[in-house]
Amino acid sequence: MPAVQFHRPYLTGTEEAHIAKALASGHHRGDGPYTEMAAAELRMRTGAATVLMTPSCTHALELSAMLLDLAPGDEVIMPSFTFVSTANAYVLRGATPVFVDIDPGTLNISVEAVAEAITPRTRAIVVVHYAGVACDMDELGSLATQHGLRLIEDNAHGLGATYLGQPLGSLGDLAAVSFHDTKNFQCGEGGALLVNDPELVQRAEILREKGTNRRAFMRGQVDRYSWVDVGSSYLLGDILAAMLFAQLSAFEEIQSRRHDIWSTYQAELAGWAAEHGVRQPAPRADSTHAAHLYQLLLPDAEARHRFLSHMADQEVGCAFHYVPLHSTPLAARLGHRRDLPVTDSVSARLARIPLYPDLGSAELDRVVHAVTSFTP
Numbered sequence: 001m002p003a004v005q006f007h008r009p010y011l012t013g014t015e016e017a018h019i020a021k022a023l024a025s026g027h028h029r030g031d032g033p034y035t036e037m038a039a040a041e042l043r044m045r046t047g048a049a050t051v052l053m054t055p056s057c058t059h060a061l062e063l064s065a066m067l068l069d070l071a072p073g074d075e076v077i078m079p080s081f082t083f084v085s086t087a088n089a090y091v092l093r094g095a096t097p098v099f100v101d102i103d104p105g106t107l108n109i110s111v112e113a114v115a116e117a118i119t120p121r122t123r124a125i126v127v128v129h130y131a132g133v134a135c136d137m138d139e140l141g142s143l144a145t146q147h148g149l150r151l152i153e154d155n156a157h158g159l160g161a162t163y164l165g166q167p168l169g170s171l172g173d174l175a176a177v178s179f180h181d182t183k184n185f186q187c188g189e190g191g192a193l194l195v196n197d198p199e200l201v202q203r204a205e206i207l208r209e210k211g212t213n214r215r216a217f218m219r220g221q222v223d224r225y226s227w228v229d230v231g232s233s234y235l236l237g238d239i240l241a242a243m244l245f246a247q248l249s250a251f252e253e254i255q256s257r258r259h260d261i262w263s264t265y266q267a268e269l270a271g272w273a274a275e276h277g278v279r280q281p282a283p284r285a286d287s288t289h290a291a292h293l294y295q296l297l298l299p300d301a302e303a304r305h306r307f308l309s310h311m312a313d314q315e316v317g318c319a320f321h322y323v324p325l326h327s328t329p330l331a332a333r334l335g336h337r338r339d340l341p342v343t344d345s346v347s348a349r350l351a352r353i354p355l356y357p358d359l360g361s362a363e364l365d366r367v368v369h370a371v372t373s374f375t376p
């Protein structure tokens with residue numbers, strides 16, 4: 001293990017007490033008291049009217065794809081610069097992912113590229129708020145409205161961030177959140193689907209409950225429940241919801257620690273970055289970000305390669321991001337054709353440095369020293 005780990009899942013210290021309470025409650029399956037408490041926190045944080053807790057962000061994305069009723073040949077536009085789950089969810093429903101390029105500044109999906117990629121087969125636009133920095137939601141929303149498309153936020157990075165004062169996750173028809181242990185708030189594996197279009201709520205509840213109207217039954221709205229649609233089991237167990245509730249209860253503390261570390265990097269690395277042509281993160285001036293990760297863009301692929309081995313020598317864990325989806329064997333099988341020069345360039349040059357709430361000040365100094373002792 002390096003002296004400074006790239007990632008370390010954070011614990012607030014209150015998880016055990018909440019988990020013990022969930023164990024003692026006798027309600028261990030999904031949709032128990034802690035599920036409701038975690039969902040209530042998320043409704044408060046995001047303004048989403050309906051929050052459905054899921055076993056992962058991947059599952060929340062899959063639910064979003066089921067709600068679109070996609071047919072083979074339907075197209076879903078998304079960035080190539082993302083995690084596989086963004087695309088898998090729609091491919092599983094038979095749709096064709098249309099990978100488009102990103103903006104070199106925000107590293108988010110390019111609005112011009114989306115506009116160019118829309119065809120009569122397009123059904124939805126899926127956006128990723130990379131590093132918790134908001135996409136151009138006004139422009140993307142207009143495009144979606146103009147062409148009758150669904151707009152979905154993969155908000156795995158952006159819980160707690162805003163776009164022009166509005167919470168990320170509240171801007172698409174649907175939004176997916178992750179509570180994987182690498183994310184800002186974690187319960188090992190977990191997620192949520194935020195349903196912002198009221199017309200989708202009832203069906204989302206049914207698909208998540210094995211295609212039954214059990215939720216309506218539990219609320220006393222129908223006198224028995226039955227199989228009314230297709231579906232699967234996308235519930236988060238209440239024990240994990242208890243762990244998540246502990247984390248969400250420490251929202252401000254977690255975010256302020258992450259922002260402190262992020263801001264220290266931004267200040268301490270500025271001179272070195274400017275001198276060597278390294279690009280620091282450039283969050284939007286009009287919105288807040290989520291301090292989800294801290295990335296550096298090295299001048300070229302060769303410098304990134306040397307940077308990662310230098311950091312390994314210095315015993316500081318670092319990581320690249322992402323293997324662009326359009327360059328993968330599956331994308332080739334799905335017939336991807338477009339050139340995505342910004343995505344290729346960014347993914348070949350990007351390196352992430354450690355960022356987690358309990359990164360100590362000696363560790364932080366060690367990271368800063370290791371970075372600034374590198375000459376690209």
Ligand SMILES: *Cc1c(COP(=O)(O)O)cnc(C)c1O
Binds near residue numbers: 055059085154179180
């Ligand atoms: C982490 C992540 C996911 C998947 O989240 P899980 O909760 O692990 O399923 C999806 N999209 C993006 C952009 C992610 O970073």
